[in-house]
Amino acid sequence: MRITFTANGKPVEADDVWEGESLLYVLRERVGLPGSKNACEQGECGSCTVYLDGTPVCSCLVAAGQVQDREVRTVEGLAEENGELGLVQQAFVDAGAVQCGFCTPGLLVQTDALLEKDDQPSDNDIREALSGNLCRCTGYEKIMDAVRLASARKCAGKGHGE
Amino acid sequence: MSTRTIAGQKNLQNINQASADGIGGSPLRPDGTLKVKGEFAYSSDMWHEDMLWGMALRSPHPRANILSVDISEALKLPGVYAVLTHQDIPGSKFYGLEIKDQPALAIDKVRYHGEPIALVAADHPETARRAVKKIKVEYEVLTPIVTEEQCLDPETHGYVHEPHEFKSHGYGNICHEQKLVSGLGVTDEVRALADVIVTGEYEVGMQDQAFLGPESGLAVPAEDGGIDLYIATQWLHVDREQMAPVLGLPEEKVRLTLAGVGGAFGGREDISMQIHACLLAQHTGKPVKIVYARDESFFGHVHRHPAKMRYEHGATRDGKLVFADCRIVLDGGAYASASPAVVGNAASLGHGPYVIPNVKMHAIALYSNNPSCGAMRGFGAVQAAFGYESQMDKLAAELGMDPVELRQLNAMAEGDHMPTGQRIDSPAPVAELLQRVKDMPLPPPLDLENLDIRAVPGALSNTSHGEGIVRGVGYSVGIKNVGFSEGFDDYSTARVRLEVIGGEPVAMVHTAMAEVGQGGVTVHAQIARTELGVEQVTIHPANTEVGSAGSTSASRQTYMTGGAVKLAAEAVKLALITKGRRRYGWTQNDIDLVGGKVVSEADGVLVAMVDLLGDEAIDLTREHHHRPTQPFDKETGQGFGHVQYTFCANRAVVDVDVELGLVKVVELTAVQDVGKALNPLSVVGQIQGGCTQALGLAVMEEIIVKDGKVRNASFTDYLIPTILDTPPIPVEILELPDPNAPYGLRGVGEAPTVSATPSIVAAIRQATGIALNRIPVRPEHLTGTL
Numbered sequence: 022m023r024i025t026f027t028a029n030g031k032p033v034e035a036d037d038v039w040e041g042e043s044l045l046y047v048l049r050e051r052v053g054l055p056g057s058k059n060a061c062e063q064g065e066c067g068s069c070t071v072y073l074d075g076t077p078v079c080s081c082l083v084a085a086g087q088v089q090d091r092e093v094r095t096v097e098g099l100a101e102e103n104g105e106l107g108l109v110q111q112a113f114v115d116a117g118a119v120q121c122g123f124c125t126p127g128l129l130v131q132t133d134a135l136l137e138k139d140d141q142p143s144d145n146d147i148r149e150a151l152s153g154n155l156c157r158c159t160g161y162e163k164i165m166d167a168v169r170l171a172s173a174r175k176c177a178g179k180g181h182g183e
Numbered sequence: 184m185s186t187r188t189i190a191g192q193k194n195l196q197n198i199n200q201a202s203a204d205g206i207g208g209s210p211l212r213p214d215g216t217l218k219v220k221g222e223f224a225y226s227s228d229m230w231h232e233d234m235l236w237g238m239a240l241r242s243p244h245p246r247a248n249i250l251s252v253d254i255s256e257a258l259k260l261p262g263v264y265a266v267l268t269h270q271d272i273p274g275s276k277f278y279g280l281e282i283k284d285q286p287a288l289a290i291d292k293v294r295y296h297g298e299p300i301a302l303v304a305a306d307h308p309e310t311a312r313r314a315v316k317k318i319k320v321e322y323e324v325l326t327p328i329v330t331e332e333q334c335l336d337p338e339t340h341g342y343v344h345e346p347h348e349f350k351s352h353g354y355g356n357i358c359h360e361q362k363l364v365s366g367l368g369v370t371d372e373v374r375a376l377a378d379v380i381v382t383g384e385y386e387v388g389m390q391d392q393a394f395l396g397p398e399s400g401l402a403v404p405a406e407d408g409g410i411d412l413y414i415a416t417q418w419l420h421v422d423r424e425q426m427a428p429v430l431g432l433p434e435e436k437v438r439l440t441l442a443g444v445g446g447a448f449g450g451r452e453d454i455s456m457q458i459h460a461c462l463l464a465q466h467t468g469k470p471v472k473i474v475y476a477r478d479e480s481f482f483g484h485v486h487r488h489p490a491k492m493r494y495e496h497g498a499t500r501d502g503k504l505v506f507a508d509c510r511i512v513l514d515g516g517a518y519a520s521a522s523p524a525v526v527g528n529a530a531s532l533g534h535g536p537y538v539i540p541n542v543k544m545h546a547i548a549l550y551s552n553n554p555s556c557g558a559m560r561g562f563g564a565v566q567a568a569f570g571y572e573s574q575m576d577k578l579a580a581e582l583g584m585d586p587v588e589l590r591q592l593n594a595m596a597e598g599d600h601m602p603t604g605q606r607i608d609s610p611a612p613v614a615e616l617l618q619r620v621k622d623m624p625l626p627p628p629l630d631l632e633n634l635d636i637r638a639v640p641g642a643l644s645n646t647s648h649g650e651g652i653v654r655g656v657g658y659s660v661g662i663k664n665v666g667f668s669e670g671f672d673d674y675s676t677a678r679v680r681l682e683v684i685g686g687e688p689v690a691m692v693h694t695a696m697a698e699v700g701q702g703g704v705t706v707h708a709q710i711a712r713t714e715l716g717v718e719q720v721t722i723h724p725a726n727t728e729v730g731s732a733g734s735t736s737a738s739r740q741t742y743m744t745g746g747a748v749k750l751a752a753e754a755v756k757l758a759l760i761t762k763g764r765r766r767y768g769w770t771q772n773d774i775d776l777v778g779g780k781v782v783s784e785a786d787g788v789l790v791a792m793v794d795l796l797g798d799e800a801i802d803l804t805r806e807h808h809h810r811p812t813q814p815f816d817k818e819t820g821q822g823f824g825h826v827q828y829t830f831c832a833n834r835a836v837v838d839v840d841v842e843l844g845l846v847k848v849v850e851l852t853a854v855q856d857v858g859k860a861l862n863p864l865s866v867v868g869q870i871q872g873g874c875t876q877a878l879g880l881a882v883m884e885e886i887i888v889k890d891g892k893v894r895n896a897s898f899t900d901y902l903i904p905t906i907l908d909t910p911p912i913p914v915e916i917l918e919l920p921d922p923n924a925p926y927g928l929r930g931v932g933e934a935p936t937v938s939a940t941p942s943i944v945a946a947i948r949q950a951t952g953i954a955l956n957r958i959p960v961r962p963e964h965l966t967g968t969l
């Protein structure tokens with residue numbers, strides 16, 4: 022089948038898509054957006070998290086056909102227009118929250134979504150929001166630091182003060 | 184031609200971030216920006232126009248004879264380009280890290296659940312999957328040899344390998360063994376010297392490395408008949424050494440380039456899909472990509488050895504250890520992998536960081552029809568630490584002593600001897616680490632009044648509102664060796680090039696070190712900056728064009744490859760200064776490179792590096808070997824076997840819901856001596872990550888194997904700690920330099936994984952009063968509903 026949808030604001034189409042393909046496969050192997058990662062392809066690790074019409078989902082659990090005419094935003098779409106790192110991306114780099122980095126794309130999307138909803142989450146809020154994203158390297162402490170840093174910068178940017 | 188970049192080329196850009204940060208600073212990862220943009224090319228991201236997908240057929244039985252394999256139906260499927268069995272292997276059919284006992288594809292029999300039998304290459308992963316299903320294999324299923332008793336009685340239960348095969352190290356179903364005796368050993372007379380004796384039997388389940396990036400890579404056939412492989416691995420050169428004979432190619436025609444690695448933890452030390460992808464590429468003449476699904480990853484790599492241990496410790500009334508006797512049985516599974524070295528570690532480190540006058544030890548690894556086990560973070564020291572630290576707590580209880588005091592009383596220090604007879608010739612601040620971890624402030628007690636339910640055991644499941652929760656605190660300390668041991672000529676190679684680019688001096692560092700997430704690339708740039716006084720450093724992609732860097736394991740890369748980068752950079756510096764001396768006739772003895780200039784303390788700036796270099800590049804390669812070690816004597820275990828030791832102490836605070844059997848680790852504190860922190864941010868990150876894997880082993884992680892069959896090969900059923908399971912991990916580092924190591928540094932990554940597990944179990948014991956002798960501790964162990 023042929024599917025057409027928007028990825029990071031640009032229209033994309035993919036031909037000869039087999040019905041069983043996931044959105045993750047289509048993004049990674051067909052439309053040249055390998056940023057979303059394939060760690061379990063069972064909805065358990067969150068590495069493949071993308072926005073689908075503004076809601077974070079595990080793209081490995083979304084059948085390709087389901088995204089027809091819908092909007093997808095991946096980690097590749099989190100940077101600023103001018104290519105500068107987005108606020109959450111920069112915070113992960115600065116806090117040392119990236120080691121192997123395989124979990125990072127999913128965590129970035131999920132963190133972005135969390136801070137959209139609540140720009141001053143408590144530690145328990147952060148842990149709850151990120152509990153679907155496995156990271157095997159960091160021990161999560163630096164990820165907590167990164168989210169707190171992103172939150173502080175976001176609030177400062179909005180004039181909440183740090 | 185390909186339309187997207189294949190392989191790691193993209194990963195190289197931007198690695199030459201300018202920064203003044205040399206060693207001891209915490210510059211940011213050079214690959215961090217690419218990683219947060221989703222642009223870093225991991226091995227599973229490799230892509231080539233016209234590439235095929237490879238997949239393996241794996242055995243559903245742990246032990247069976249293969250009567251026939253029929254590939255004809257699979258070959259007929261449209262889109263299938265090749266179906267291969269062992270008969271299609273052009274070269275040697277076996278490979279292995281230490282013993283070449285593993286067939287690249289099963290020959291006549293299978294020895295473990297998931298052993299690869301045949302390979303398929305097809306135009307779509309789904310086609311490959313369907314083709315795999317169409318291969319017909321006829322088996323004669325045999326009863327698997329899975330328990331220690333069965334393994335040790337081959338006359339009754341059979342041999343995993345035929346008696347004369349691969350018996351270079353052991354006999355029967357014993358893959359390797361190591362004994363150790365020191366002092367008077369452990370005899371009845373020695374036992375009589377102790378006032379108190381405690382014994383215990385302990386068991387450790389099979390842990391998985393569970394790195395997130397699946398085994399994957401792309402093999403591209405080259406015009407010269409060779410092959411290029413883009414791969415996530417821990418050691419490019421040892422992969423090549425094992426691959427080339429199987430592929431029937433000389434080593435120089437097998438070229439490996441490191442693709443982005445999504446974690447490793449020992450699980451990528453062995454070959455997984457490397458040979459398979461190359462065989463398929465050779466046969467089809469097309470690029471072949473293999474990406475394991477998570478279940479295949481559980482089958483496709485070796486795990487941490489499960490262990491059964493028996494310990495006996497004797498002490499005087501005032502707490503001085505008199506003797507220790509120990510037997511450690513590690514289940515190595517079907518193939519040897521790193522089992523011999525794991526046994527050496529378990530035996531030589533198995534009594535912990537304690538001075539014990541009389542010691543006996545017997546460690547063995549078995550061949551069985553269970554999944555193969557090999558390297559995982561902590562490498563034989565993890566299992567033993569659970570044993571000896573449990574014993575320390577037991578002994579303290581028996582003596583009515585504080586468990587930390589008992590440990591401190593017996594703690595080894597610089598100048599003491601290991602049970603192997605090796606003198607500890609650098610700082611060993613075991614007692615101090617324990618003191619510091621004990622002195623750190625405790626977390627506040629659980630506030631039942633203002634309870635956030637997410638903070639209690641069971642957390643989000645809303646299973647409890649705080650009733651039935653008790654708190655416990657536990658301590659531990661561990662010892663780990665750094666680098667390869669037992670006489671192995673461990674070395675690493677680095678090439679450093681200095682030249683002028685865009686009017687600035689730029690250093691390029693080229694090594695074959697596998698960056699697996701640990702941060703080696705950051706540290707190499709720091710070292711080059713420090714030694715050469717430049718800002719700009721480029722890290723060349725790791726490949727087999729430069730000499731071996733050895734493995735990214737055994738906490739050795741900063742020591743070994745960092746050391747090689749230091750040597751090469753020093754040589755470049757000397758060459759540059761010599762050039763200046765020749766040209767300008769400098770005679771000063773205090774010439775150095777600082778801030779892009781050649782300077783002398785007495786005379787200030789002598790010349791700018793760019794002017795001295797001109798168009799010329801200085802390009803030098805150096806090898807770093809650590810001081811030689813010796814094999815352990817087979818019977819006595821004596822010998823200067825290890826290069827360096829590293830120590831970490833932990834305190835765990837846990838809340839246990841005794842009704843539900845649920846545990847929440849509230850805080851896990853670590854204090855570690857790192858000799859010199861080349862990059863404190865990375866060091867702390869490594870310690871926290873190591874502690875978290877230890878937490879996983881303590882309370883949740885286990886590959887369940889029943890009758891040789893793996894029951895939980897998925898992230899649904901094999902649980903690794905989430906951010907909700909993981910507590911704050913305060914870390915304190917000590918920097919007591921090791922005079923024998925580059926910059927005085929000490930390997931970091933593994934010690935916390937060795938030491939932290941027992942502290943958590945000790946805390947649970949303290950909270951519940953239950954004697955726990957098996958990890959992971961599961962709810963049924965705590966509720967008595969086993």
Ligand code: FES
Pocket residue numbers: 058059060061062063064065066067068069070079080081082
């Ligand atoms: S890859 Fe989608 S959740 Fe793991």
Ligand code: FES
Pocket residue numbers: 118119120121122123124125155156157158159395445446700
């Ligand atoms: S950084 Fe490796 S999995 Fe998170």
